[in-house]
Amino acid sequence: MISLQVQNNQPFRIDEIPFLNKSDFVDSVSEGLSNGFRMIGLFPADKNVTHKIISLLIDPDFSSIHITGGEFPKDKLEFESFANQYPQTNYFECELAENYGYEPIGHPWLRPVRKQNIILGNKPYQFYKLEGDEVHEVAVGPIHAGVIEPGHFRFQCHGELVYHLEINLGYQHRGVEAMMLDTKNNQRVVLSESITGDTVIGHTYAHCSVIESLTDTQISLRAQVIRSVAEEFERIAMHLSGLGGVANDVGLAIVSSSYGRLRTLVINSLALLCGSRFGRGLFIYGGVRFDFNDENVKQIISNLEIVRKDVSAINKFLFSSTGALTRFENTGIVNKDIAQQIGLVGMAARSSGIETDARINYPYGAYRYFPVSLITLPSGDVFARARLRALEIDESLRFIFEQMENLSDGEIKSDVGSANPRSGIVSIVEGWRGEIVHIAFTDSEGKIIQYKIKDPSFNNWYGLSLALRKTAISDFPLCNKSFDLSYAGHDL
Amino acid sequence: MIDAIKLRILQGDPIIHDVRNASLPKLFRGLPVIENKSCANECSRCVEICPTNAISINPVKIDLGLCVFCPLCEEACPGKVIHFTNEYKIASDSRESLIVTNGTNTISVEKASEKIRSYFGRSLKLRQISAGGCNGCELELNALSNVNFDIGRYGIEFVASPRHADGIVITGPITQNMAKATEICYDAVPYPKIIILIGTCAISGGIFQYSEETQRKFLEENKIDLFIPGCPPHPLTFIHGLLDWLDKK
Numbered sequence: 174m175i176s177l178q179v180q181n182n183q184p185f186r187i188d189e190i191p192f193l194n195k196s197d198f199v200d201s202v203s204e205g206l207s208n209g210f211r212m213i214g215l216f217p218a219d220k221n222v223t224h225k226i227i228s229l230l231i232d233p234d235f236s237s238i239h240i241t242g243g244e245f246p247k248d249k250l251e252f253e254s255f256a257n258q259y260p261q262t263n264y265f266e267c268e269l270a271e272n273y274g275y276e277p278i279g280h281p282w283l284r285p286v287r288k289q290n291i292i293l294g295n296k297p298y299q300f301y302k303l304e305g306d307e308v309h310e311v312a313v314g315p316i317h318a319g320v321i322e323p324g325h326f327r328f329q330c331h332g333e334l335v336y337h338l339e340i341n342l343g344y345q346h347r348g349v350e351a352m353m354l355d356t357k358n359n360q361r362v363v364l365s366e367s368i369t370g371d372t373v374i375g376h377t378y379a380h381c382s383v384i385e386s387l388t389d390t391q392i393s394l395r396a397q398v399i400r401s402v403a404e405e406f407e408r409i410a411m412h413l414s415g416l417g418g419v420a421n422d423v424g425l426a427i428v429s430s431s432y433g434r435l436r437t438l439v440i441n442s443l444a445l446l447c448g449s450r451f452g453r454g455l456f457i458y459g460g461v462r463f464d465f466n467d468e469n470v471k472q473i474i475s476n477l478e479i480v481r482k483d484v485s486a487i488n489k490f491l492f493s494s495t496g497a498l499t500r501f502e503n504t505g506i507v508n509k510d511i512a513q514q515i516g517l518v519g520m521a522a523r524s525s526g527i528e529t530d531a532r533i534n535y536p537y538g539a540y541r542y543f544p545v546s547l548i549t550l551p552s553g554d555v556f557a558r559a560r561l562r563a564l565e566i567d568e569s570l571r572f573i574f575e576q577m578e579n580l581s582d583g584e585i586k587s588d589v590g591s592a593n594p595r596s597g598i599v600s601i602v603e604g605w606r607g608e609i610v611h612i613a614f615t616d617s618e619g620k621i622i623q624y625k626i627k628d629p630s631f632n633n634w635y636g637l638s639l640a641l642r643k644t645a646i647s648d649f650p651l652c653n654k655s656f657d658l659s660y661a662g663h664d665l
Numbered sequence: 666m667i668d669a670i671k672l673r674i675l676q677g678d679p680i681i682h683d684v685r686n687a688s689l690p691k692l693f694r695g696l697p698v699i700e701n702k703s704c705a706n707e708c709s710r711c712v713e714i715c716p717t718n719a720i721s722i723n724p725v726k727i728d729l730g731l732c733v734f735c736p737l738c739e740e741a742c743p744g745k746v747i748h749f750t751n752e753y754k755i756a757s758d759s760r761e762s763l764i765v766t767n768g769t770n771t772i773s774v775e776k777a778s779e780k781i782r783s784y785f786g787r788s789l790k791l792r793q794i795s796a797g798g799c800n801g802c803e804l805e806l807n808a809l810s811n812v813n814f815d816i817g818r819y820g821i822e823f824v825a826s827p828r829h830a831d832g833i834v835i836t837g838p839i840t841q842n843m844a845k846a847t848e849i850c851y852d853a854v855p856y857p858k859i860i861i862l863i864g865t866c867a868i869s870g871g872i873f874q875y876s877e878e879t880q881r882k883f884l885e886e887n888k889i890d891l892f893i894p895g896c897p898p899h900p901l902t903f904i905h906g907l908l909d910w911l912d913k914k
Contacts, residue, residue, distance in 0.1 A: 316794060316846055316850055318825030320793045320807050320823050321803060322798065323795055323846065344840065344842045344846070345795070345798075345840060345842075345843070346840055346842055346878055347797050347876050348877055356875060359714050360716040360717075360872065362716075364716075367799045367871075367872055368799065370799035370800040371804060414804075427669055427672050427676075430812045431675065431676060433808075433812060434679045434813065437679070444689070444692065445692070446692075448693050448736075448749075449694070450899075451897070453733075453896065454734075454735050454736055486671070489668075490668050490672055659800065661797075661798070661799045661800050
């Protein structure tokens with residue numbers, strides 16, 4: 174395929190991207206997709222020049238990112254949809270159509286991504302509807318029964334069984350990507366902390382890496398390690414929260430509250446480091462703001478010792494409870510083949526047996542020197558998605574203990590210069606939910622002219638839809654919690 | 666069964682017994698204090714650096730309804746006039762009380778009216794609406810029901826239906842796409858009903874005050890009973906604010 178090949182966090186010049194005509198662009202991207210690459214972006218490199226788009230595909234085997242440009246006639250923004258052959262591109266094409274008025278010809282399921290009541294292809298969007306005797310529709314949301322974010326779900330059911338679940342989002346749309354262009358430097362870090370409040374570290378890490386790469390800033394090893402340790406804190410905390418959620422959904426109150434207690438210890442440890450239970454304020458361009466010292470390290474280690482000791486007892490109870498296992502096993506299955514076709518990422522993909530983890534496939538920061546182990550489980554059901562999180566907690570604890578005992582000396586902040594002109598950057602971070610991608614381009618003065626964010630939820634919501642097929646509607650809460658997806662991260 | 670009991674024993678006693686005098690880590694950024702010092706000549710670094718326009722000078726004032734509790738102003742101030750303390754009691758029933766000036770040592774909550782206290786003093790059921798909240802405030806609201814904070818002991822609970830609720834709790838800046846749902850939900854709550862705003866985004870739009878995708882008309886049209894600032898607010902800020910407002914021990 175014709176493309177510019179770069180690595181994670183490797184800056185490149187916009188002029189290096191090959192811009193092809195429509196048919197060459199479609200051929201080249203199709204070739205990449207047929208090689209098993211996965212799409213991470215499809216949008217114009219300059220927000221105001223909409224007839225020139227770029228496709229970004231990632232090749233997990235060679236840790237590379239393939240960028241191909243396509244130039245379209247200004248009055249004819251259309252191309253043959255890739256989605257019939259490669260379902261993973263489906264949602265990216267919907268997003269391109271919604272944001273920039275493109276028409277993917279022959280697209281199997283053009284639907285709104287974030288905007289409500291939009292007209293696609295001359296008619297208002299209609300939900301899929303199951304017809305026949307004794308079929309019924311269940312509509313839920315946007316406001317759900319609990320303290321959670323809004324989204325609308327349509328279940329097409331026959332009796333107890335769900336035949337189709339359609340998920341309609343966008344209620345949380347705050348315009349984060351547009352604001353990234355207009356706001357000042359001091360606002361952008363705060364903004365990236367608010368993309369999803371449960372993945373503060375993950376998104377802020379990706380955003381800071383974008384700016385640091387654009388400005389050729391080197392980060393000290395100590396700062397990189399602190400960043401990674403914070404990221405693992407976040408992973409442990411949210412995995413504990415998710416396991417508490419699935420335990421609660423199968424009625425094991427004591428397990429749920431025990432996980433909740435441990436999560437408090439973990440996020441309070443993060444507050445000992447940086448003052449915020451979610452890691453807000455920790456990241457700055459060029460490094461981190463807060464450092465480990467003898468006092469906070471001692472307290473954090475003692476907190477984590479409790480977590481390490483107790484979590485194994487709680488896991489043992491949950492995963493040997495017949496009642497829980499009956500609910501978990503063979504519920505909400507997404508097999509490896511389907512998971513690959515729709516481009517699942519992160520822990521949901523690993524639970525379907527796909528070997529993908531940005532910390533390993535596209536290593537960045539401290540993970541380049543101190544690798545983590547890849548964990549996968551084959552079954553793709555609720556059990557796998559829960560068990561995987563328990564295993565990842567152990568691995569993250571190992572990483573944190575190892576790093577905190579061997580912290581290297583050094584400054585934690587570096588100076589940051591101005592951004593390179595007409596440059597681009599792709600930054601990939603493995604948040605606790607999965608692959609976070611931030612992509613930015615600058616103009617001839619170094620001002621950011623395009624900023625794209627892809628939360629793992631953007632890929633994985635469709636996985637939840639498919640997991641529900643031929644599954645009892647009463648198992649929806651359990652399946653939903655096992656995927657544990659973000660609304661705010663999807664809606665942006 | 667034995668294993669379940671063992672787990673219970675492992676839990677120990679994690680509850681925070683005295684929520685009024687709990688101590689938070691010293692780095693926790695709660696109530697900012699403005700020292701009785703004069704600023705350097707024509708210095709306006711705090712105003713320029715603040716990501717949400719929360720600060721004004723001559724004299725220095727910080728609006729906690731806009732503040733996202735990042736440490737930028739404290740870092741930028743050459744004369745160390747502004748610094749954050751770990752004081753978490755920062756809820757208030759009035760928007761004006763959230764503005765901190767030189768001499769502000771505490772932020773307090775006026776007692777609710779006698780009617781409200783007699784209706785909700787012993788049992789308050791709330792319906793939460795996430796209207797563009799990033800899930801930070803939502804996580805802290807969920808934490809209220811865990812074994813550490815256990816808000817149920819005060820008769821305060823989050824319920825599934827607005828029909829069962831005594832009021833709504835809003836998180837997030839209210840996006841255009843959630844504006845209608847927010848109104849419908851509030852209308853479904855029976856009278857008398859209250860509105861509580863959680864977090865900087867709900868109170869003022871916070872970092873999203875610059876967004877074109879918000880629609881905050883609902884907040885202008887209705888009386889707000891309680892403001893809980895923070896990004897996100899610590900669970901103890903919420904508990905303390907509500908207990909004071911309902912005049913409980």
